[in-house]
Amino acid sequence: MTAIALSLKDLNKSFGPAKIIDNVTLDIEKGERHAIIGPNGAGKSTLFNLISGLYTPTSGSVTLHGEEISGMAPHLINHRGLSRSFQVSNIFTNMTVRENVRCGVLNALGQGYAFWRNIGSNKEVQTRTFEILDRCGLVDKAALPASLLPYADQRALEIAITIAGGADVILLDEPTAGMSHSETERAVQLIRTATEGKTLIIVEHDMGVIFDLADRISVLVYGDIIASDTPQNIRGNAKVREAYLGDEDLPEEIA
Amino acid sequence: METLVFGLLNGVSYGLLLFMLSSGLTLIFSMMGVLNFAHASFYMLGAYFAFTISGSSSFWIALFLAPVLVGLIGAAVERYGLRRVHPNGHVAELLFTFGLAYLIEEVVKIVYGKTSVDYRVPDLLNFAAFEVYGASFPAYRLFVIVIAIAMLIGLWYLLKKTRAGLIIQAALSHPHMVGHLGHNVPLIFMTVFGIGCALAGLAGVMAGNIFVTDPAMAIQMGPIVFVVVVVGGIGSLEGAFVASLVIGLLQNLAVGINASFADIFGFIGLSELSEVGRINISSLAPVLPFLLLVLILIFRPQGLMGEKEL
Amino acid sequence: MTDTTDFQNLAPSAGQKFRQRTLPFLILAAILLAIPMTGPSRTFYTVAHQMGINVVFALSYNMILGKAGLLSFGHAVYFGLGGYLAVHAMGWIEEEIGLWGSIPMFFLPIIGFFGGALAGATIGWPSTRRAGTTFAMISLGVAELIFAAAFMFDSFFGGEQGISGDRMNGIELFGLSLGPIAEVYWFIAFWMFVGILGMWAFTRTPLGRLSEATRDNAQRVQFIGYNPQRVRYMVFIIAGGFAGLAGGMAAVNYEIFTPDALSLLPSGFVLIMAYVGGITYFVGPIFGAILLTYMQSMLSDFTEAWLLYLGALFIGIVMFAPRGLAGIIFGFFDGLRGAERGAFLKGWITSLVGGLFMLIGLIILVEVSVRWSNGYGEIYEPFGLHLDHASPLTWLLFLATTGAGIGLTALANRHKEGTT
Ligand SMILES: Nc1ncnc2c1ncn2[C@@H]1O[C@H](COP(=O)(O)OP(=O)(O)O)[C@@H](O)[C@H]1O
Ligand SMILES: [Mg+2]
Numbered sequence: 015m016t017a018i019a020l021s022l023k024d025l026n027k028s029f030g031p032a033k034i035i036d037n038v039t040l041d042i043e044k045g046e047r048h049a050i051i052g053p054n055g056a057g058k059s060t061l062f063n064l065i066s067g068l069y070t071p072t073s074g075s076v077t078l079h080g081e082e083i084s085g086m087a088p089h090l091i092n093h094r095g096l097s098r099s100f101q102v103s104n105i106f107t108n109m110t111v112r113e114n115v116r117c118g119v120l121n122a123l124g125q126g127y128a129f130w131r132n133i134g135s136n137k138e139v140q141t142r143t144f145e146i147l148d149r150c151g152l153v154d155k156a157a158l159p160a161s162l163l164p165y166a167d168q169r170a171l172e173i174a175i176t177i178a179g180g181a182d183v184i185l186l187d188e189p190t191a192g193m194s195h196s197e198t199e200r201a202v203q204l205i206r207t208a209t210e211g212k213t214l215i216i217v218e219h220d221m222g223v224i225f226d227l228a229d230r231i232s233v234l235v236y237g238d239i240i241a242s243d244t245p246q247n248i249r250g251n252a253k254v255r256e257a258y259l260g261d262e263d264l265p266e267e268i269a
Numbered sequence: 270m271e272t273l274v275f276g277l278l279n280g281v282s283y284g285l286l287l288f289m290l291s292s293g294l295t296l297i298f299s300m301m302g303v304l305n306f307a308h309a310s311f312y313m314l315g316a317y318f319a320f321t322i323s324g325s326s327s328f329w330i331a332l333f334l335a336p337v338l339v340g341l342i343g344a345a346v347e348r349y350g351l352r353r354v355h356p357n358g359h360v361a362e363l364l365f366t367f368g369l370a371y372l373i374e375e376v377v378k379i380v381y382g383k384t385s386v387d388y389r390v391p392d393l394l395n396f397a398a399f400e401v402y403g404a405s406f407p408a409y410r411l412f413v414i415v416i417a418i419a420m421l422i423g424l425w426y427l428l429k430k431t432r433a434g435l436i437i438q439a440a441l442s443h444p445h446m447v448g449h450l451g452h453n454v455p456l457i458f459m460t461v462f463g464i465g466c467a468l469a470g471l472a473g474v475m476a477g478n479i480f481v482t483d484p485a486m487a488i489q490m491g492p493i494v495f496v497v498v499v500v501g502g503i504g505s506l507e508g509a510f511v512a513s514l515v516i517g518l519l520q521n522l523a524v525g526i527n528a529s530f531a532d533i534f535g536f537i538g539l540s541e542l543s544e545v546g547r548i549n550i551s552s553l554a555p556v557l558p559f560l561l562l563v564l565i566l567i568f569r570p571q572g573l574m575g576e577k578e579l
Numbered sequence: 580m581t582d583t584t585d586f587q588n589l590a591p592s593a594g595q596k597f598r599q600r601t602l603p604f605l606i607l608a609a610i611l612l613a614i615p616m617t618g619p620s621r622t623f624y625t626v627a628h629q630m631g632i633n634v635v636f637a638l639s640y641n642m643i644l645g646k647a648g649l650l651s652f653g654h655a656v657y658f659g660l661g662g663y664l665a666v667h668a669m670g671w672i673e674e675e676i677g678l679w680g681s682i683p684m685f686f687l688p689i690i691g692f693f694g695g696a697l698a699g700a701t702i703g704w705p706s707t708r709r710a711g712t713t714f715a716m717i718s719l720g721v722a723e724l725i726f727a728a729a730f731m732f733d734s735f736f737g738g739e740q741g742i743s744g745d746r747m748n749g750i751e752l753f754g755l756s757l758g759p760i761a762e763v764y765w766f767i768a769f770w771m772f773v774g775i776l777g778m779w780a781f782t783r784t785p786l787g788r789l790s791e792a793t794r795d796n797a798q799r800v801q802f803i804g805y806n807p808q809r810v811r812y813m814v815f816i817i818a819g820g821f822a823g824l825a826g827g828m829a830a831v832n833y834e835i836f837t838p839d840a841l842s843l844l845p846s847g848f849v850l851i852m853a854y855v856g857g858i859t860y861f862v863g864p865i866f867g868a869i870l871l872t873y874m875q876s877m878l879s880d881f882t883e884a885w886l887l888y889l890g891a892l893f894i895g896i897v898m899f900a901p902r903g904l905a906g907i908i909f910g911f912f913d914g915l916r917g918a919e920r921g922a923f924l925k926g927w928i929t930s931l932v933g934g935l936f937m938l939i940g941l942i943i944l945v946e947v948s949v950r951w952s953n954g955y956g957e958i959y960e961p962f963g964l965h966l967d968h969a970s971p972l973t974w975l976l977f978l979a980t981t982g983a984g985i986g987l988t989a990l991a992n993r994h995k996e997g998t999t
Binding site: 298302304353357360361363364368371372375379380382488492495496498544548559560562563566570 | 652706709712717719722723724731734847851854886891893897898901952
């Protein structure tokens with residue numbers, strides 16, 4: 015039996031009368047690459063917000079490595095090894111790219127609140143920051159203010175900040191949205207190496223990316239998981255086809 | 270007993286005055302996101318204008334004209350000052366009104382002098398409304414209560430029953446939507462700012478002759494109004510109403526309590542001679558709003574009726 | 580993967596570091612050392628000391644406003660409480676209570692730092708739970724509370740008269756008795772330098788950077804594992820400490836503290852100093868403190884309306900130059916280095932002259948009105964002119980200068996919009 019990294023049980027979220035997440039139950043194994051797909055407005059981002067602590071569930075539970083985390087503050091959840099990216103780039107626009115990444119690194123090395131040491135004095139911080147910039151292809155742009163980055167690089171920075179803290183459960187919300195074909199390819203490569211050996215949960219629309227990357231896929235429709243299975247089986251699942259995929263959405267070579 | 274009755278009545282009239290001020294502040298804040306630091310300065314202007322107008326004509330004309338004038342000045346401030354600063358964000362807007370408070374105070378000093386002016390209760394209302402236990406309650410205070418309630422009803426009517434009110438309410442809950450519906454947002458902002466200032470001016474007309482009309486009246490009232498707004502829960506009119514009354518009552522009831530800390534906490538050994546023991550409850554009255562603020566912050570950071578925020 | 584030693588390339592070179600980090604402090608030290616050699620007057624020293632205190636105070640304010648994005652209307656509380664503690668310590672040193680007898684007066688600003696930080700830790704705990712506008716209102720309420728409490732606890736605050744001390748006691752350090760004003764100079768200069776260095780160093784610590792990140796995006800900070808409230812709280816304590824340091828400097832300089840030191844007035848003044856100087860630059864508040872301290876000591880002698888000018892200057896900066904003096908100065912040099920130097924200079928000079936005309940108009944209006952209002956029959960007579968409120972010349976001059984000023988500024992603005 016493999017260990018469960020993240021477990022959602024009977025999770026519900028309503029905004030006023032609108033039930034956005036409807037009794038979601040899902041287990042994600044350690045080291046698994048799990049994709050969540052579903053039409054716009056299905057509640058994928060809301061699900062991430064529930065897991066990462068931005069929202070408190072209306073009912074149900076979220077457990078991370080066996081520990082209950084629902085209702086916990088986001089930074090405490092992050093301390094327990096979960097990190098997420100945002101669908102709309104959410105970066106520190108007035109700081110340089112390097113500072114953006116370094117903020118994430120510092121925390122992991124336990125220096126987040128230090129006010130007695132020079133930020134540039136710690137070799138390990140510098141090395142890790144550099145590694146992450148390098149991995150995300152941002153080294154050349156390290157000294158630029160984040161607000162001046164081109165779109166694709168902002169998305170890369172979003173991922174860089176997310177993985178900088180070294181969390182072992184990574185949630186990526188539409189990391190390749192709005193990217194060109196070649197940019198997407200680069201991003202997938204980046205995601206693959208950056209999350210090596212980690213648990214990955216990714217929301218994606220690009221089917222090529224998903225079938226390429228995921229071990230397992232969950233289909234979320236109107237806040238409800240209608241199927242959760244391997245890419246092979248999902249492709250063959252009639253309910254999924256009907257509810258969501260629609261044949262024209264599937265790339266030729268897979269369909 | 271009579272201290273209790275008078276404390277209650279004075280508390281209500283003072284609380285309603287506070288609400289006149291804090292409702293304008295809340296309206297402006299929730300519509301425009303602007304915390305008008307100069308709000309109490311408009312209150313001061315109301316009192317001074319009323320002094321001038323009632324000196325040359327009558328109090329009754331001042332009661333109507335002074336708030337209108339203050340409202341017009343407010344609208345002009347929005348049109349030619351705030352609107353320019355708006356793109357730089359809310360902190361810049363707050364700082365603009367902060368500078369404005371300085372300017373208004375200094376201009377008032379130049380025009381009216383540095384000492385208080387003799388702004389009096391009109392003769393028509395200068396009598397005792399009734400007597401309780403041998404002490405009399407001034408009719409003017411009663412008048413304040415009446416006017417404040419009239420204003421309350423007027424405001425309620427404006428918000429709930431008129432088209433403008435509906436737009437304002439929509440803007441309160443969905444600030445970004447109103448523009449899309451084709452309404453002239455700058456005009457709405459100017460109007461709201463003007464109305465808010467006019468309400469402050471009205472409070473000044475009513476309060477300037479109960480208290481003192483001098484250049485320091487703005488800085489004395491300003492912080493208390495802010496406390497009301499935070500305690501009530503920022504942006505909540507209902508909260509501001511409750512908090513105004515609570516603070517008004519608290520202060521006016523405390524004034525009547527002639528007991529020191531030693532009298533109250535003597536049983537735990539607090540001595541009459543110690544510094545804390547000597548503090549008298551009545552002398553504590555001016556500080557009570559701020560104490561309440563700290564307590565609220567510790568136990569209910571979002572305010573009485575506010576929503577949680579980060 | 581690239582060789583990991585490459586990260587060195589990301590950092591500034593040694594030469595850059597020297598120019599950007601070391602050199603400014605060397606220049607500052609050189610200026611501070613050179614000033615006494617010019618044989619300054621007593622008045623100069625008095626004003627310079629006040630400047631030194633205000634520089635540290637304004638920088639400490641900018642730690643929370645500029646770096647952490649917290650707008651406070653009550654920062655003088657920490658200045659005042661730190662200063663009060665220092666004045667009390669002055670007394671303890673004089674009476675040689677316990678270990679105090681062996682502590683030199685010179686170190687009082689450290690006591691002030693401690694007092695300010697302690698006050699920040701106590702008051703900041705409930706108030707930094709909120710940010711933005713709410714925090715601003717809270718800071719005002721709390722400041723009022725402390726100010727009112729100051730009049731209830733005479734043993735610490737000394738009532739209206741305050742608490743005074745005598746700095747010429749205890750052990751002398753560096754051969755300074757701190758008696759003559761020229762010796763106090765070294766004390767002020769030393770602690771101002773330490774204060775500037777300390778606060779600059781803070782911007783280069785992890786917490787310093789985190790405070791900027793929290794200001795930019797408090798939500799994202801949470802998702803990389805930080806508690807924004809804790810960041811704000813810690814920065815608030817340290818800023819309180821540096822305000823207290825300035826208070827300790829003031830304690831030694833003036834040998835007295837009164838409750839007025841923690842009132843809303845100095846709280847507003849420090850906000851204006853920092854903002855006018857420019858809160859987006861580290862040096863901004865230094866410029867602001869120097870300029871406004873100078874204006875305060877000079878103008879308040881010449882005109883009763885100095886607060887009016889202060890308010891007008893502040894509003895002018897908020898409306899037309901939100902990056903403050905530092906923004907104007909650095910913008911000027913950037914413009915000179917830019918491609919369209921001629922056009923830039925022309926526009927800049929037009930605005931400058933326009934601004935000057937408006938300023939003259941304002942001065943005429945204010946000075947004539949002040950005298951008129953006072954009713955002593957005094958008449959404003961700049962440059963031998965006879966500006967009476969009843970004479971048409973006055974109002975003609977006012978209208979002409981103001982009109983010319985507005986016209987020129989509009990011209991400069993139109994020009995700017997045309998080129999960019
Ligand atoms: N804070 C909120 N308040 C009200 N409704 C919300 C909130 N957040 C999300 N929703 C609603 O929940 C639904 C799902 O949104 P979302 O999770 O962003 O979908 P997805 O990411 O799958 O496209 C949408 O209809 C959206 O309007
Ligand atoms: Mg989404």
